[in-house]
Amino acid sequence: MTNLSLSSCFSKASNIFIDSYIYPLLLIETAVQEIQLSWVNQQKKVIPVVVNIRIGEDGKSYWSIYECTNRDKLHSELIKMKEKLEEQSKELYQLAITDPLTGLMNRRELQKQITRAINHISRNPSTFALLSIDIDFFKRVNDTHGHQVGDKALIHLANILKEDRRSNDIVARVGGEEFVLLLSDINEEDAYKLAESLRKKVKQESVNDIYITISIGVVVSNEDEKRSADELLKLSDDALYSSKNTGRNKTTVAQY
Structure with missing residues (x-):
């Protein structure tokens, strides 16, 4: 061996x-x-x-x-x-x-992101905006053209809302035809201008030869008056329903 x-x-x-x-x-x-x-x-x-x-x-x-x-x-x-x-x-x-139809963030996750935004501005003074957005007369779209066309309208709006967003902006679907934008580092004037730009764009573009309009409520965080995620969402929702109750297809800014 x-x-x-x-x-x-x-x-x-x-x-x-x-x-x-x-x-x-x-x-x-x-x-x-x-x-x-x-x-x-x-x-x-x-x-x-x-x-x-x-x-x-x-x-x-x-x-x-x-x-x-x-x-x-x-x-x-x-x-x-x-x-x-x-x-x-x-x-x-x-x-x-994630919302399965549009691929957007859902309401539960949005609330977490709003809470993070609130914590962020408490450490780094800045403001953020919430835009609550709802399709006008959406039930009429479903009843007249069917739910498949209604789904296409929702996806169409989701795609418009995602266009040109910054990496730190968030788009969420929080209900049937209701969406929310969370926009970081923005003041009230610019948030209103962006909301109006989105409203006009939606009005001009059709889906399956159908034109829809949206109503929008805007709220901007206030450094002097701290609000929770739920409180800020309610303020933007109240502003949204003010838009609906005063004619639809318009933007209303919430007042503290």
């Missing part, structure tokens, strides 16, 4: 690990267990192995070496499964915060 040195049986990286970690550890401890190394067989094939080492009473080191190819395969499969579960978790989270 050919006598081989132990170092010739391991890969270069394993030998470095043995010299720098295992041998120094054996000077302190009498045993080292479950160390994974790379064994190189006579065909130069690298095989993963698990090594247990103990120091005998005679001062010699005794090595037990076990092939662990299957364990490596299991470890790899567990990693893949973990990655798959993490991806599925992300997908489920997206489903939980």
Whole structure:
């Protein structure tokens, strides 16, 4: 039988690990267990192995070496499964915060984002706006043209609301035909101008040869008077219904 040195049986990286970690550890401890190394067989094939080492009473080191190819395969499969579960978790989270028809954020997640915006401006003085938007006479669209056309109208409006939005702006669908925009770092004058621009754009564009209009309520956060997410949403909703009650197809700014 050919006598081989132990170092010739391991890969270069394993030998470095043995010299720098295992041998120094054996000077302190009498045993080292479950160390994974790379064994190189006579065909130069690298095989993963698990090594247990103990120091005998005679001062010699005794090595037990076990092939662990299957364990490596299991470890790899567990990693893949973990990655798959993490991806599925992300997908489920997206489903939980998203309106299925339009792909927009839903009301529950919007409220969380408004609360974050409130916390942000408490640390960094600024203002944000909420625009509550509702399609005028939407029931008439469904009753006259059917729910499929009504769904197309909702998706059409969602796409308009998403156009030209900044990365930190949020568009949400919070009810049947009601949407909300959360606009960061904006004052009341600019929020009103943006709302009017959206209102006019919606009025000019048709979906299935049908023209719709929207009513809008605007509220801008007030640095001097702190409000909760629910309170701000109610103010923008009240302004929205004021627009509806005074003729529709218009924008109303909420007053504190």
